[in-house]
Amino acid sequence: MIDLHSHSTASDGADHPKDLLQLAYRRGVRALALTDHDTLTGLNEAAAEAKKLQMLFLYGVEIEINAPRGVFHLLGLNLDPSKGSGMYQLQQALEDQQNKREYRNQEITQTLNRLGLVCDYEEIRALAHDVVGRVHIARYLFQKGYVKSQQMAFDKYLATGRPAYIRKESFDLEHAIRLIHEAGGKAIIAHPLSLYQSWRVLEESFRSFDDLGIDGLEAYHSNCKVGESRRLVELAHKFDWIVTGGSDYHGAKYLSRKLGHATAGEKINPELLHPLLREDQRMFWEQIQQK
Structure with a gap:
């Protein structure tokens, strides 16, 4: 196969x-x-x-x-x-993109904190072996008991149009x-x-x-x-x-x-x-x- x-x-x-x-x-x-x-x-x-x-x-x-x-x-x-x-060149471009997304992830975390959901970004980072993504933030919110499931974290806070959504910059x-x-x-x-x-x-x-x-x-x-x-x-x-x-x-x-x-x-x-x-x-x- x-x-x-x-x-x-x-x-x-x-x-x-x-x-x-x-x-x-x-x-x-x-x-x-x-x-x-x-x-x-x-x-x-x-x-x-x-x-x-x-x-x-x-x-x-x-x-x-x-x-x-x-x-x-x-x-x-x-x-x-x-x-x-x-x-x-590919590696450098990807690393540059990851740096921009790291900043975005921290913005999301700060937004969640302002919404009353106390989040520690270093704890979120520990859930990811390498690249931090919204899935790790969702997992963190679930583990902390803020939501009943990871999907609920997206539906309530992280998905497009929700309170903690911040647009991700991507490649042309x-x-x-x-x-x-x-x-x-x-x-x-x-x-x-x-x-x-x-x-x-x-x-x-x-x-x-x-x-x-x-x-x-x-x-x-x-x-x-x-x-x-x-x-x-x-x-x-x-x-x-x-x-x-x-x-x-x-x-x-x-x-x-x-x-x-x-x-x-x-x-x-x-x-x-x-x-x-x-x-x-x-x-x-x-x-x-x-x-």
Whole structure:
């Protein structure tokens, strides 16, 4: 099996990079992309573990893009660690973005304090192994008993339009595509339906994205229905794009997201891997499949 979209504790996943690789291997996954949100910090640890397990590992990242509505995430798949300058530029851009978001997180915490919810940012930071996000603030509010669930924290305080919401600054699409390409990767639209556009508008958007150099889209995802995936594949073919699939695994608590599985809980087709691979990786993948 393969999986081209997964997360670790380097962002908002539940498993450390090393543990994620071990878990994937036990579940039968033999090729995995780690695509943490706006960070590359878990990749080297994951790659080292993959080498021990004789798994094919794809360096990846998931970058948040500025969008007028919905959620626009861009996967950078199969980044090439030998592209020193490109990887460095990507790393620097992500770190700059994280610094801006660190300031935003502290603003959110200060707002919550003004609302009467006493919050200690250092305690919130301790809940995150690396990048602090709203999910960690929500978890903190739940643990402190301010809300009855993490979802309630979003619904009452953190979601768009709620009292402690502060807009997050994200990447410009063209800039993000360029960074991914210079790092040797493919720029793939993650879970396209999260853009919340009609099929007609979605096709128009894809046309503009194609002009900017998008390489493909994630047609198979844990939140997709079979018919939706079929329509996304058809759209990808219109633009001669790569089609990918991933579980978007964040940990065992997300019962609908299982490593190696995507749309309707079906296994991800290993054939989706080939357009992403460099020649040496293709040879290694053939060896793995022969075992």
